[in-house]
Every structure is written in C-alpha cells, then in structure tokens.
Amino acid sequence: MTDFKTELAGVAHAVEQALAQHLPRPAGDHAVVTKAMRYAALGGGKRLRPFLLVEAARMLGGDTDGALLAGCALECIHVYSLIHDDLPCMDDDDLRRGKPTVHKAYDEAIAVLAGDGLLTHAFALMADARVHPDPALRLRLVAELAAASGTDGMIGGQVTDITVAEDARDTALITRLQAMKTGALIRFATKAGGLIAAAEPHDLMALDRYASALGLAFQIQDDILDVEGDMETVGKAVGKDANLGKATFVSTLGLDGAKQKARELGQTAGAALAPYGEKAQTLLGTVDFVLERRH
Numbered sequence: 001m002t003d004f005k006t007e008l009a010g011v012a013h014a015v016e017q018a019l020a021q022h023l024p025r026p027a028g029d030h031a032v033v034t035k036a037m038r039y040a041a042l043g044g045g046k047r048l049r050p051f052l053l054v055e056a057a058r059m060l061g062g063d064t065d066g067a068l069l070a071g072c073a074l075e076c077i078h079v080y081s082l083i084h085d086d087l088p089c090m091d092d093d094d095l096r097r098g099k100p101t102v103h104k105a106y107d108e109a110i111a112v113l114a115g116d117g118l119l120t121h122a123f124a125l126m127a128d129a130r131v132h133p134d135p136a137l138r139l140r141l142v143a144e145l146a147a148a149s150g151t152d153g154m155i156g157g158q159v160t161d162i163t164v165a166e167d168a169r170d171t172a173l174i175t176r177l178q179a180m181k182t183g184a185l186i187r188f189a190t191k192a193g194g195l196i197a198a199a200e201p202h203d204l205m206a207l208d209r210y211a212s213a214l215g216l217a218f219q220i221q222d223d224i225l226d227v228e229g230d231m232e233t234v235g236k237a238v239g240k241d242a243n244l245g246k247a248t249f250v251s252t253l254g255l256d257g258a259k260q261k262a263r264e265l266g267q268t269a270g271a272a273l274a275p276y277g278e279k280a281q282t283l284l285g286t287v288d289f290v291l292e293r294r295h
C-alpha cells in the first residue's frame, strides 16, 4: 500500500517532468513568451488537478501515461488562469507559488500572452494521440475541457466573482460561482480520468459526485486559510471585512460554519466512492489532504 503523500509526490514529479518535456522550448524571435510559459508552469504548485485525473483513471484501470498527458493539458489551463488572475486588472498579486508573478518577472503584455500561450497549448496536448488512441475520445476530451474552462465554467465563475456586488452575495450565489470558477476544472479532472479508463455511466456519476463535493470543500478550505492567514498577520476580526472585504464562505457561514460545511462535503465525497473500496483509497486520501491543507 503506497502512502498518500508518496503517491501525490510521485504524480507531481511525473507532471513536472512531462510538462518540461511537452511545453514549447524557447527559440526564435518570440523566445520570451515560451520562457515565461515555462517559468509559470514549472517548479511549483500542488498539481492537484492532474493528480485527480491520473488517480481517477488509475482507480478504474485506465492508462496512466495517457492520463498524465491529459493532466498536463489541464494543468496548462490552470496555470494560465493563475497568470491572468494575478494581473493588475484582476487581483494584482506580486507573488505566486513562492516567486514573482509573471507580470512582475516579465511584464504585463508578456504575462497576458504567456497565459494565452498556455491556454492554446492545452488543447494541442489534449489532442495528442498519446492521450488516447481513439480520436473520438480525444475530441470529447477537448470539447469537455473547453466547456469546463469557458463561459459556462471557469471563466463564467470568474466573471460572476468580479461583477456581482459584495452585498448581493449569499451562500447560494457563492456556491454557484465557485462551482464554476474552481469546481469546473476539478470535475473535469475526474471525468477525463474516467473517460480515459472507459468508465461506465455510473462510474462517471460517482466521480462527478465526488469531484463536485471535493471542489467545493477545496474552495471553502481556501477561504478558511485566507481568513486564518489574515487573523494571524493582522489580528483581523472574522466577518464581511475578512479577506479584503470579499464575501466568502467564511463571511456568510462564519468560521465554524465553514469548517463544518467543509467536513460535510468531505463526507459526501467519500460516500460517493465508497462502492469502489480499496481501489478508491488514493482519491479518498485526497479528501483529507484538501481538508487538512495549510496552503
């Protein structure tokens, strides 16, 4: 039995190596953009989304090499969203994964273009025959990835997040927007792993119940970490003012309520995969990892 942390570290290492191999290499007059793409994508991150993809495929007996490449495609989308989210016109952050954000290390134009480069490269990777020998399956993965990343998924959630007034937000709206903003890619991860493993419809439904609950728990834990970080650094009171004035799960549910909700979602995620017994061990371990994470 492999310990969860060893398994996660192993997949994260494999993702790092595969990304290093499959990202475009700096060359020619435009080398700066491929350098910036590699700067953002290599050497950091938990690699949670590719891990979920690989482990969902593994649970159902699928090809983990193909899943790893599909996971790299998904990670490219995730990293592009981080680069763009850090820009001055969005969150205006200076640090990401412990190093200067791309617009700080390069400049804003290159950061926009490096994000665009990763976004488009993601689809090139997903279409690669090494993901799966069946072109129809690869086409479905490409279409599903576009749907999860687009206006009915991650982009739509981000738009709701930056346009809906703070005082118009209740738990239901935050749940809807987070299901799109962060949940869509997490749900895609397990679905893609399932599809690569030729999952039956009931397997895909179980994976989706698991990933929907896990994605929401992940976001609630993120909100909890933000507030606890604020409280540690400036002793800020918890409430609507926590997390720079943003309404979050913590501000609508309270800190204890948010922790309780995350625990309940963890149980829902676990129950969804209970029928898979020992085979689901790593995906079940991911629930504890998400609920116990400190960064």
Ligand code: GRG
Binding pocket: 044, 045, 046, 047, 048, 078, 080, 081, 082, 084, 085, 090, 097, 154, 155, 158, 181, 182, 222, 295
């Ligand atoms: C601006 C295109 C665009 C999209 C914005 C998902 C998203 C929508 C932005 C990402 C920024 C962000 C802080 C989202 C909240 C979800 C979250 C905690 C992302 C960080 O994911 P982790 O913790 O990061 O998996 P690592 O670095 O480990 O990969």
